[in-house]
Amino acid sequence: xxxxxxxxxxxxxxxxxxxxxxxxxxxxxxxxxxxxxxxxxxxxxxxxxxxxxxxxxxxxxxxxxxxxxxxxxxxxxxxxxxxxxxxxxxxxxxxxxxxxxxxxxxxxxxxxxxxxxxxxxxxxxxxxxxxxxxxxxxxxxxxxxxxxxxxxxxxxxxxxxxxxxxxxxxxxxxxxxxxxxxxxxxxxxxxxxxxxxxxxxxxxxxxxxxxxxxxxxxxxxxxxxxxxxxxxxxxxxxxxxxxxxxxxxxxxxxxxxxxxxxxxxxxxxxxxxxxxxxxxxxxxxxxxxxxxxxxxxxxxxxxxxxxxxxxxxxx
Numbered sequence: 001x002x003x004x005x006x007x008x009x010x011x012x013x014x015x016x017x018x019x020x021x022x023x024x025x026x027x028x029x030x031x032x033x034x035x036x037x038x039x040x041x042x043x044x045x046x047x048x049x050x051x052x053x054x055x056x057x058x059x060x061x062x063x064x065x066x067x068x069x070x071x072x073x074x075x076x077x078x079x080x081x082x083x084x085x086x087x088x089x090x091x092x093x094x095x096x097x098x099x100x101x102x103x104x105x106x107x108x109x110x111x112x113x114x115x116x117x118x119x120x121x122x123x124x125x126x127x128x129x130x131x132x133x134x135x136x137x138x139x140x141x142x143x144x145x146x147x148x149x150x151x152x153x154x155x156x157x158x159x160x161x162x163x164x165x166x167x168x169x170x171x172x173x174x175x176x177x178x179x180x181x182x183x184x185x186x187x188x189x190x191x192x193x194x195x196x197x198x199x200x201x202x203x204x205x206x207x208x209x210x211x212x213x214x215x216x217x218x219x220x221x222x223x224x225x226x227x228x229x230x231x232x233x234x235x236x237x238x239x240x241x242x243x244x245x246x247x248x249x250x251x252x253x254x255x256x257x258x259x260x261x262x263x264x265x266x267x268x269x270x271x272x273x274x275x276x277x278x279x280x281x282x283x284x285x286x287x288x289x290x291x292x293x294x295x296x297x298x299x300x301x302x303x304x305x306x307x308x309x310x311x312x313x314x315x
Contacts, residue, residue: 003021003022003076003315004019004020004021004022004031004072004073004074004075005019005020005021005022005074005075005076005077005078005311005314005315006019006020006069006072006074006076006105007020007077007078007079007307007308007310007311007314008065008077008078008079008080008310009079009082009306009310010040010058010062010079010080010081010082010085010098011040011041011081011084011144011145011146011216012039012040012041012044012084012144012145012146012147012169012170013037013038013040013145013167013168013272013275014036014037014038014145014217014271015036015038015040015058015061015062015065016033016034016035016307017033017034017065017068017069017307018030018032018033018307018308018311019031019032019033019068019069019074020308020311022311022315026312026315028308028311028312028315031072032068032072033307034065035217035269036061036064036271037269037270037272038054038057038058038061039054039057039145039169039271040055040058040084040094041054041083041084041087041145041146041169042054042169044087044088044146045087045169045173045174046173048088048089049088049089049090050085050090050091050093050094055093055097058094058097059097059101062079062097062098062101062102063101066104069105070104074105074106075106076106077102077105077106077109077314078112078310078311078313078314079098079102079109079110079111079112080111080112080113080119080306080310081111081112081113081114082113082114082116082119082144082146083116083144083145083146083147083163083165084145084146085113086113086115086116086147087146091113094111095110095111095113098110098111099111115163116147116149116161116163117161117162119147119163119306120140120142120150120151120158120161120162120163121151121309122310122313123142123149123151123215123216123305123306124138124140124151124153124158124161124309125308125309125312125313126304126305126306126307126308126309126312127140127142127213127215127302127304127305127308128140128153128155129304129308130239130304131211131213131300131302135211136153136154136210136211137152137153137154137208137209137210137211138151138152138153138154138209138210138212138213139151139206139211139212139213139290139294139296140153140213140214140215141213141214141215141219142216143167143168143214143215143216143219143279143282143283143286144167144168144216145167145169145170145275146165146167146169146170147163147164147165147166147167147170148164148166148167148196148197148282149161149162149163150162150164150197150200150201150203150204151204152205152206152209160203160204160205161203161204162200164196164197164199164200165196166192166193166196166197167279167282168217168272168275168276168279169275169278170278171189171192171193171278171281171282172274172278174192175188175189175192175278176189176277176278176281179258179259180255180256180277181255181277186255186281189278189281190281190284190285193282193285194285197282197285197286197289201289201293206290206294207294208294209290209294209296211296211300212286212290212296212298212300213299213301213302214300214301215302215303215304215305215306216305216306217272217279218272218276218279218280218282218283219279219283219301220234220237220301220303221267221268221272221279222242222247222250222254222276222280222283222301223237223240223242223301224237224267225250225254225265225267225268226240226246226247226250227267229266230267231266232266232267232268233267234303237301237303238301238302238304239300239301239302240300240301241298241299241300241301242298242299242301243297243298244291244297244298244299247283247284247287247298247299248284248287250280251281251283251284252280252284254276254277254280255277255280255281257277259273262274262276262277283299287299
């Protein structure tokens with residue numbers, strides 16, 4: 001009998017679902033993937049609390065996911081919450097909502113708040129699954145809405161990991177407030193990113209890294225724009241390799257654009273239009289640091305990430 005599992009990743013900007021079958025060899029076969037922008041972390045950096053409307057947006061999306069799980073015959077589910085929940089004083093309201101919704105598919109199922117370290121390790125497990133071990137050691141970067149995880153390791157596992165308190169939503173709300181941002185705001189954003197990522201690199205030494213793998217919405221969106229896709233296509237984005245010249249070109253363009261010009265680009269999800277510039281700033285700082293510290297000259301973008309890691313953890 002097929003063992004069908006579901007993974008839910010609830011981040012600062014989006015909530016995502018993976019339903020997968022667990023094969024006899026322990027690997028996953030996708031049944032369904034879905035992403036919705038709910039902006040759970042709206043204003044958390046400034047207020048320290050989840051907004052009621054943000055919790056409600058998340059509830060509506062989760063209810064739809066639960067209905068999909070029931071239709072698919074899911075037997076086990078794991079839902080994790082990350083940066084926005086770690087920072088929120090009223091997180092119990094979120095957990096009560098998630099418990100009520102998830103109970104409709106698996107009795108007693110609850111959302112769990114995971115540490116930045118576990119978030120990093122789950123992302124690493126999902127990201128390198130399809131890459132040859134000879135491409136390692138790897139540094140996997142999961143650039144989210146509120147935090148950015150750096151993980152160093154190889155095919156045998158993780159050697160070091162760190163979660164930096166910087167993401168595309170956090171840096172946008174804090175620094176890039178105008179449309180388009182001013183040169184002074186962009187400079188401030190770069191300085192903020194450099195400061196937060198410098199701490200990450202002290203915990204995650206990258207000497208000897210051979211491959212940089214980027215996961216999550218900012219990275220996949222940058223790849224789709226670089227490929228000049230008319231609309232987002234995950235199959236074409238998956239395992240795209242971007243040389244740093246092209247990466248910097250795309251990032252600089254997106255940072256300088258106003259909202260309407262970004263929105264006119266087909267591959268960018270409407271919920272990412274206002275924060276992709278912030279994600280691009282962080283990505284450029286990462287590229288500069290990895291070039292200087294490890295001689296890396298390209299980014300490999302993977303569609304497989306923490307969702308796959310969550311599913312594997314219960315497979």
